[in-house]
Each structure stands twice: as C-alpha cells, then as structure tokens.
Amino acid sequence: MSDVPDLSSDEEHFEDDEWQEMESQNTTVGCLFCSETLPSIDEAVNHCEIVHGFKLGELKSKFNMDCYSYIKLINYINLTKAKPLDIMLSTQPLWDDEKYLKPVENHEWLMFDFESLVEKPTSPKSYHANVENGVVTLSQAHFLELQRTIQSLTEQLKESQTHLEMAREDMNKMKSSIQTIVQSGTTSSNSEPVVVDCVSKLPIEHDAGYFSSYAHFGIHYEMLSDKRQLVLLQYMPLTNRM
Ligand SMILES: [Zn+2]
Incomplete structure (x- = not known):
C-alpha cells in the first residue's frame, strides 16, 4: 500500500452544497484581450474564441502544449499585451520562456482545465465577403480562417x-x-x-x-x-x- 492519501474517496463525501459554495466563491473572469468580464472561465475561453479568434484548442495541438505552456501563455499575454491574431498566426510558441512560468496574475484563468481541452473540429463556416469597386473586404475572423487554411494546406503539401x-x-x-x-x-x-x-x-x-x-x-x-x-x-x- 502506498502512503498517498486516497483522494477519490474524499470526493465522494463532497456534498452538493459544498460544491455550490465553491461555485459561488468564484469571481468573474476577465477577458485576456478586452475589458469584458465573463461569469465563468469556460465562458471566458468561449468569448476569447468567438470575439477575438483566440483558439486555445488549436494552439494546444499546434504547439503540443501542456499545462506549463498554458501558464506561460497566459502570463505572456498579460505582460506583453500580445494581440490574439499575432498569437494565432505565430509559427513559434512566443511564450516559451521560463520567465513566463510564474503565478498567473488573473488566477481565474488557472481554473481552466487545459489538460482535457481538445481542439474542436473545424465546422464549415460561412463568411460574408463584401466586394465593392473591385475591393474585397473580409472580417478579421474570416481573414484569420483563410490564413489558417493556407498554413495548414502548406503543411499538408510539405x-x-x-x-x-x-x-x-x-x-x-x-x-x-x-x-x-x-x-x-x-x-x-x-x-x-x-x-x-x-x-x-x-x-x-x-x-x-x-x-x-x-x-x-x-x-x-x-x-x-x-x-x-x-x-x-x-x-x-x-x-x-x-
Ligand atoms: Zn474580450
């Protein structure tokens, strides 16, 4: 037998009201890129993806990230005020530096279960491109999607x-x-x-x-x-x- 306490048995004794107490203690989560606050970490992650095109799942698989790289990434964004588009299009993990491995300022982001995050399958999206006087105008998300497609096709070709x-x-x-x-x-x-x-x-x-x-x-x-x-x-x- 090992000396390690069996944590799973403790969990069973965890009553529902204790969970609720923990939930209510949770503060709101601030967006990494704008001043918006979200009621939960999952919603904050979702917000960053939809509004800012910041896809954690994609970064995780692209750079084979673990939870340490995740902490570094959050600190990197906090410290450098990096733009989501620059991070998504980067070919290197810019945050891969030991100096970013320290307690995260907005600690709510540490509640995110990064380890079990899986990249969402890319569903075919329809974007609206505006064509006027021979000039095509795209939304930033559309542009990002196109860049991503080109990059992934280039890699596949290689x-x-x-x-x-x-x-x-x-x-x-x-x-x-x-x-x-x-x-x-x-x-x-x-x-x-x-x-x-x-x-x-x-x-x-x-x-x-x-x-x-x-x-x-x-x-x-x-x-x-x-x-x-x-x-x-x-x-x-x-x-x-x-
Ligand atoms: Zn935001």
Whole structure:
C-alpha cells in the first residue's frame, strides 16, 4: 500500500452544497484581450474564441502544449499585451520562456482545465465577403480562417512531398535489390556457389526495413501500375530458391 492519501474517496463525501459554495466563491473572469468580464472561465475561453479568434484548442495541438505552456501563455499575454491574431498566426510558441512560468496574475484563468481541452473540429463556416469597386473586404475572423487554411494546406503539401520522396527512395532501393537478386541468380546457377548479397543471406531483423518500405501507400500504387515490377516480383521467389 502506498502512503498517498486516497483522494477519490474524499470526493465522494463532497456534498452538493459544498460544491455550490465553491461555485459561488468564484469571481468573474476577465477577458485576456478586452475589458469584458465573463461569469465563468469556460465562458471566458468561449468569448476569447468567438470575439477575438483566440483558439486555445488549436494552439494546444499546434504547439503540443501542456499545462506549463498554458501558464506561460497566459502570463505572456498579460505582460506583453500580445494581440490574439499575432498569437494565432505565430509559427513559434512566443511564450516559451521560463520567465513566463510564474503565478498567473488573473488566477481565474488557472481554473481552466487545459489538460482535457481538445481542439474542436473545424465546422464549415460561412463568411460574408463584401466586394465593392473591385475591393474585397473580409472580417478579421474570416481573414484569420483563410490564413489558417493556407498554413495548414502548406503543411499538408510539405508532408505529402516528404512522403513521396520517401516512397521514391524506397522504390530505388527495391529496384537495385531486385536487380542484385536477379543477377546473382543467373551467375551462380552455372558455376560454383558464389557468395552473393542476396535476401537469403540477411538475418531476419533486416526484413523490418523491407516491410516498412511497403507501409507507404504510394508504393503499392506504383508497384501495381508498373508491369515490369510485377514481372520481377513474380520471378523473385524462383531466383531466390537456388
Ligand atoms: Zn474580450
């Protein structure tokens, strides 16, 4: 048994009126960006998202934030009076500095359950853009949404390019190994056994790389669409059996 007191059992004895007492003790929560006060922390978080486009859930997943980064973020906003738009569009966690890790001034923000916050799925929103004399006017939220979309698409594109590059490398590796196998099969069949670098010589652990190279979806597509590859693959077990 551990010496740690069992907190869960205490919770059971917590009466409803005790909860209510705690609730009523809660002061209002001031907005991080304007002078408005909200009746609860959840409403304050909601207000910051709707009015100021400040999305905690998005920041949390974007920068992989924990509760320490959350405290730093709140202090950073308090101290630097950072604009919500600048924070949302930032490519780096500007608040990631030990000097921001200190008791939060507006301590109500610490009541927020940041750990269990999940990013809300982005629902398709409809924005109204005003077009007049060839000039398009957007709301700030709309502009932010567009910036966000561009950023996320750029990241997705970068990621798929990396995957394509990996698939290409895997393909080249496979091509050269198949070539080696086929060639070694033809040379060793009509002479004394020659020590060749073929698959049968490799320890089983080496197969991990081989199988993981198949994990890329692109490989399957490329393999199936390349008839020569298919023919070589059909021959592979035969040449390997020598
Ligand atoms: Zn506000």
